[in-house]
Amino acid sequence: MAEARSGRSATLADVARLAGVSAMTVSRVLNDRGNVSASTRIRVQRAMDQVRYRPNAMARSLALGRSQTLGVVTFDTAQYGPGSAVLGIERAARERGYGVTITVIERPDHDALRSAVLSLDDRMVDGMVVIAPFAAMAGALRDLGRGTPIVAAEAGHQGEVPIVGIDQGLGARLATRHLLEFGHRTVHHISGPADWIESRLRSDGWRAEPGDRGVTAPPALDGDWTAQSGYEAGMRLADDGSVTAVFVANDQMALGLLHALHERGVRVPQDMSVVGFDDIPESAYFLPSLSTVRQDFARLGAVAVELLDRLVTDDDFVADDRLLIEPSLVVRESAGPPSP
Amino acid sequence: MAEARSGRSATLADVARLAGVSAMTVSRVLNDRGNVSASTRIRVQRAMDQVRYRPNAMARSLALGRSQTLGVVTFDTAQYGPGSAVLGIERAARERGYGVTITVIERPDHDALRSAVLSLDDRMVDGMVVIAPFAAMAGALRDLGRGTPIVAAEAGHQGEVPIVGIDQGLGARLATRHLLEFGHRTVHHISGPADWIESRLRSDGWRAEPGDRGVTAPPALDGDWTAQSGYEAGMRLADDGSVTAVFVANDQMALGLLHALHERGVRVPQDMSVVGFDDIPESAYFLPSLSTVRQDFARLGAVAVELLDRLVTDDDFVADDRLLIEPSLVVRESAGPPSP
DNA sequence: TGCCGAAATGATTGCGCTAACATTTGGGTG
DNA sequence: CACCCAAATGTTAGCGCAATCATTTCGGCA
Numbered sequence: 001m002a003e004a005r006s007g008r009s010a011t012l013a014d015v016a017r018l019a020g021v022s023a024m025t026v027s028r029v030l031n032d033r034g035n036v037s038a039s040t041r042i043r044v045q046r047a048m049d050q051v052r053y054r055p056n057a058m059a060r061s062l063a064l065g066r067s068q069t070l071g072v073v074t075f076d077t078a079q080y081g082p083g084s085a086v087l088g089i090e091r092a093a094r095e096r097g098y099g100v101t102i103t104v105i106e107r108p109d110h111d112a113l114r115s116a117v118l119s120l121d122d123r124m125v126d127g128m129v130v131i132a133p134f135a136a137m138a139g140a141l142r143d144l145g146r147g148t149p150i151v152a153a154e155a156g157h158q159g160e161v162p163i164v165g166i167d168q169g170l171g172a173r174l175a176t177r178h179l180l181e182f183g184h185r186t187v188h189h190i191s192g193p194a195d196w197i198e199s200r201l202r203s204d205g206w207r208a209e210p211g212d213r214g215v216t217a218p219p220a221l222d223g224d225w226t227a228q229s230g231y232e233a234g235m236r237l238a239d240d241g242s243v244t245a246v247f248v249a250n251d252q253m254a255l256g257l258l259h260a261l262h263e264r265g266v267r268v269p270q271d272m273s274v275v276g277f278d279d280i281p282e283s284a285y286f287l288p289s290l291s292t293v294r295q296d297f298a299r300l301g302a303v304a305v306e307l308l309d310r311l312v313t314d315d316d317f318v319a320d321d322r323l324l325i326e327p328s329l330v331v332r333e334s335a336g337p338p339s340p
Numbered sequence: 341m342a343e344a345r346s347g348r349s350a351t352l353a354d355v356a357r358l359a360g361v362s363a364m365t366v367s368r369v370l371n372d373r374g375n376v377s378a379s380t381r382i383r384v385q386r387a388m389d390q391v392r393y394r395p396n397a398m399a400r401s402l403a404l405g406r407s408q409t410l411g412v413v414t415f416d417t418a419q420y421g422p423g424s425a426v427l428g429i430e431r432a433a434r435e436r437g438y439g440v441t442i443t444v445i446e447r448p449d450h451d452a453l454r455s456a457v458l459s460l461d462d463r464m465v466d467g468m469v470v471i472a473p474f475a476a477m478a479g480a481l482r483d484l485g486r487g488t489p490i491v492a493a494e495a496g497h498q499g500e501v502p503i504v505g506i507d508q509g510l511g512a513r514l515a516t517r518h519l520l521e522f523g524h525r526t527v528h529h530i531s532g533p534a535d536w537i538e539s540r541l542r543s544d545g546w547r548a549e550p551g552d553r554g555v556t557a558p559p560a561l562d563g564d565w566t567a568q569s570g571y572e573a574g575m576r577l578a579d580d581g582s583v584t585a586v587f588v589a590n591d592q593m594a595l596g597l598l599h600a601l602h603e604r605g606v607r608v609p610q611d612m613s614v615v616g617f618d619d620i621p622e623s624a625y626f627l628p629s630l631s632t633v634r635q636d637f638a639r640l641g642a643v644a645v646e647l648l649d650r651l652v653t654d655d656d657f658v659a660d661d662r663l664l665i666e667p668s669l670v671v672r673e674s675a676g677p678p679s680p
Numbered sequence: 681t682g683c684c685g686a687a688a689t690g691a692t693t694g695c696g697c698t699a700a701c702a703t704t705t706g707g708g709t710g
Numbered sequence: 711c712a713c714c715c716a717a718a719t720g721t722t723a724g725c726g727c728a729a730t731c732a733t734t735t736c737g738g739c740a
Contacts, residue, residue, distance in 0.1 A: 009487075027698060058407065058464050061398050063724080064698070080418075083427075084418055090442060123409075367729095370727095399728095
């Protein structure tokens with residue numbers, strides 16, 4: 001006869017009845033509010049244990065207007081970046097006592113984003129992280145004009161919504177500089193797809209780095225993040241005797257490039273140097289191991305959630321437009337000095 | 341003057357007031373119940389549009405006892421398998437009108453799993469998918485003894501909870517057979533960590549495949565899924581002249597193996613054949629491209645969610661113990677006949 | 681024209697919890 | 711020992727929605 005109504009799990013009222021107090025007192029014990037005598041507290045706790053009481057999060061949310069849940073909007077991709085970011089966010093959220101509800105959108109367009117955000121709103125999430133690596137999402141984010149706090153991750157600058165990201169431009173410059181410092185006259189580039197913000201930022205960084213070195217960047221080859229596209233670009237680069245160094249916008253494409261170069265008998269790094277971006281776990285074991293730019297996604301998630309938490313908790317808090325995390329260069333074997 | 345109470349978003353009561361009907365009628369329109377005249381329906385819909393009404397999912401859940409949300413329990417890893425499975429589950433859930441709440445557990449032990457499941461229960465999820473690739477989780481799953489339906493994915497057999505998975509044993513046999521059919525006398529093996537169920541199943545499949553061919557399997561080398569461990573195992577295999585074929589329990593380790601063999605001057609597939617497992621997107625561009633076993637995680641997610649949906653919807657439904665999806669062999673360049 | 685039954689609509693109540701206010705209890709103080 | 715204040719506890723109401731049952735409306739038929 002532990003449970004009042006068999007079947008359903010015990011409610012706060014059941015506990016109150018069992019402990020011989022009012023529901024309110026149980027609620028106070030539950031939420032560790034003061035003003036409960038030690039003896040009743042113990043009695044209530046005993047009752048809770050006895051019926052294995054678990055507070056109903058929904059009911060609490062409804063009463064409070066808050067859900068202790070954060071929403072994450074991401075899109076349908078197995079890409080390393082977004083996937084890692086979600087994990088980082090989830091972990092950080094959990095550490096701060098939030099649950100996480102995920103909504104995946106199929107296409108990164110205005111309507112899909114809007115409806116994802118609305119559906120998270122319906123679930124009364126306290127805040128959202130939108131992973132928005134597409135240029136097309138910038139406008140959509142701006143148009144939301146909303147109440148519950150939103151933080152964009154891996155996004156470009158669009159005003160309105162605060163951004164948390166890893167400094168793509170800096171990463172690209174680190175990679176390019178690494179190559180230039182080996183003495184390469186110029187650095188070629190395989191870019192990501194044009195509709196990704198990060199792709200543009202990496203290309204911009206690559207183009208900007210030579211600076212006053214008096215080097216003009218050659219035209220970039222367009223990739224689409226896949227190893228396949230890196231392979232195709234590699235086939236073209238292999239035929240161009242003037243190419244001695246390539247900055248590739250991600251590690252998968254760099255893998256494709258390495259594959260193509262190997263097929264063509266171009267040795268890396270002796271004949272051609274390659275630097276990638278992302279530092280996926282595999283890249284240390286490419287042939288040769290890949291010099292690349294590491295992004296700390298766990299950190300990204302932590303920063304995004306911390307920011308969001310503040311926005312949720314403190315009404316007066318005004319967030320910076322932009323929080324950038326510094327990436328770092330990982331030097332391995334795929335880049336070296338040009339052969340004389 | 342569109343919204344009744346400025347600030348907060350409109351409630352069903354606001355719509356009712358505006359349309360001049362009772363809340364119940366609005367609810368009927370909302371849920372597309374019958375017994376509403378065309379004219380009132382239109383009037384109500386207009387009112388809804390006017391105040392941009394969005395039903396509050398929490399309130400509905402509380403009233404209904406159902407939340408149209410599925411919970412996913414996974415654990416903290418960037419492994420390709422679990423990550424892909426989560427995506428597949430999310431997509432399938434969305435297609436069936438469910439939201440998804442994710443809980444990541446740090447360690448795959450009894451208590452962590454239990455508390456994750458309880459916390460999802462608190463949120464009144466209608467069902468859960470537990471991604472449980474660790475042997476240690478089997479017992480924990482059995483101990484739950486619960487009310488809301490649970491489906492385990494990528495798990496071993498433990499009774500109690502229905503399992504959805506990809507047939508690891510079959511995959512391992514396909515890989516091993518592929519090598520044997522090239523004429524290799526025996527197939528060596530680099531295994532995954534012993535505490536992963538899938539790791540054991542793959543090793544078992546490998547050991548079983550030779551069957552009556554009269555080949556006895558050599559001892560396996562222990563890996564831990566990382567390319568690093570594959571590399572280390574590779575260093576040992578390279579020194580053993582008798583090894584001509586290796587089945588590696590995942591593609592990352594296969595990559596490490598390829599790296600090690602390359603360093604030692606062992607040619608693949610001429611001197612040694614290699615088959616991996618998973619078919620990660622990169623493996624087609626390894627050097628050489630990797631023959632491997634493909635797992636369809638999207639399908640896995642879809643099957644898991646479909647099963648869960650039935651368990652949720654139909655009280656009388658009794659699930660099969662075990663639903664296995666067939667993996668397929670992807671033949672590329674890393675395996676071939678032994679040199680004479 | 682009056683009556684009947686089905687369709688349309690409404691009133692009440694409760695899901696499980698907490699905020700806000702009301703009430704009681706228990707010392708310490710003069 | 712009465713009084714007062716603070717601590718402890720209880721009461722009421724409401725978060726937004728839907729199930730249940732009650733009531734109204736309306737068309738069809740004798």
